[in-house]
Each structure stands twice: as structure tokens, then as C-alpha cells.
Amino acid sequence: MSPVAKRKKGKFSIPGKYLLLILTCVCVVLMAVTFFTDYSASPLNKLVGYVVVPFQDGVSRIGTWLSVRVDELGELRIVLQENQELKQQIDELTVQNTQLQQDKYELNNLRELYKLDEQYSGYEKVGARIIARDSGNWFHAFIINKGSEDGLSIDMNVIAGGGLVGRIIDIGPNWAKVNAIINDDSNVSGMVLASSDILMVSGSLQLMGEGVIGFGQLIDSQNTVKVGDKVVTSNISDKYLPSILIGYISELNQDSNNITKSGKITPAVDFEHLEEVLVIIKTKQQIEDK
DSSP: OOSSSEEETTEEEOOHHHHHHHHHHHHHHHHHHHHHSOGGGSTHHHHHHHHHHHHHHHHHHHHHHHHHHHHHHHHHHHHHHHHHHHHHHHHHHHHHHHHHHHHHHHHHHHHHHHHHHHHTTTSOEEEEEEEEEOSSSSOSEEEESOOGGGTOOTTOEEEETTEEEEEEEEEOSSOEEEEETTSTTOEEEEEETTTOOEEEEEOOTTGGGGTOEEEEEEOOTTOOOOTTOEEEEOTTOSSSOTTOEEEEEEEEEEOTTSSOEEEEEEESSOTTSOOEEEEESSOHHHHHHO
């Protein structure tokens, strides 16, 4: 039996080394035909046109598609990296913007305190920051970060935002508690600046829901007091220094006794947004004794 082809149990097989030799010979023959003949004019050219060219075109299209996808992935990586960098910049700018807004807010507060300091330049004052307050929507009672070690004492007047805030009612070495004029237990002797008529300003947290506090006992026999008039602390007040702005009359009514009048005052101070205050470091009693 020939060693090239063997039949084993009814199956025909060719050893691998002889199969490789046959394929090599076929390739050499095809190369020789291509070299010594006009390939483009041969009938084989039609076969190439129908088989090889479409295959090459398909491979070219796939290669182009893969190249485009690779480029897009590269661009996507760049975009993602730039997006991450932009997010970091936005975060940094947001922090800076927040800090600038806070600085601007504090600067405005300091400007208001400076104007207030000039407005009441006749009194020696010290600045303080609010560090705590009683529960509620308003700063009707709060704690400041200055105390007896800073020269403060009970009954010293506290001002902010252009007007009277209240007075110190309790004190420690480095803190003091302030009771505001809007508190329910607060009563301040006031005076209508335009007419010098005396009235009593009474705190009311309920009225502060409308942004006002009440007043009464106004004797206005000449009917000179009108809405919009300024109300300041009076000379006869036992706890408050005179001529500190309390607010503006927003409502005026004749009492049933036809003698006195009562109404409402819009405070000069924004008792919803207090942060810093000024404390006049002399009580009325100390100034009178001096």
C-alpha cells in the first residue's frame, strides 16, 4: 500500500507533511502563472473581481469603521477628562462665590454698624456677635459673645441696624443675654420725634408676625402725630438712653376714652436677621450719676 494515502477502517487520510507539500506546490504554480502570464487579461481576473475585490472592500469598510470608533473613543476620553476638570473648577468657583457672598454680607453688616457708630457717636460702644438665641422666628432674646470682662454690665443698651435692639438683662465673664424690645415682657418709654409727645412701646411677638410692635398711652391733643413719624427713646425712660431710634408709626388709632391714642410701630431693626450688634458701654444710670 502507498505510504502517501492510507485507508484505515474505511477512511481515507493524507499525512500532514504530504498535505503541506501539495499546498506548497500549488502556491508555487499559481505564482509562476501570475508572473509569466497577463493576469489582468486572464479568466482568473473575473474570479478575483467577484470574490477577492468584494472581500477587500468589506475589510476596508470594517477597518475604516474601527478607525473611526477608535478616534471617537480617544476623543471621548479627552472630553471626559475635560468634563472632570470643569467639574472641579465649578466646585472651586462655587466655594469661592459662597465665600465672596459671605464676605459681602459681613462687609455690609460692618458698614451698617459703622454708620450706626457714627450716628450715635456721642456714646462709647463695643461690637459683639450673637452666638445663641431663644427659640422662635425672632431675635427676641439672645446671647452675645462679650461680657463683664469686656466692660459690659446689666441694663446697657444694645443697638443695630439703625435703631434700638434692647438691653442686657443677664451677664457672665464672656457672655451677656439681651432682651429685645419686641419681647412680650418689654416696655419702653418712647417719644414721637416730630411733636415730642410721649408714648409707651410694648413688645409683642404676636404682632411681630405682621412685622410691627404696639404702642399706647399717646396723648396727641393737637393731632400732630401722623403715620410715618419717627419714634425714639424718651428722656424719662429709666433703662434706655434718650433719642435712640425705635421705629416708625405705621398705624394710629383713637382710644375709646377719646383722650389717648394707640397703634403700631414698624421697628427700625430687622429682628429676623441679626448677627452683630453694638453695645453702649454706659448705662443710663451711670451717665446720670456722672
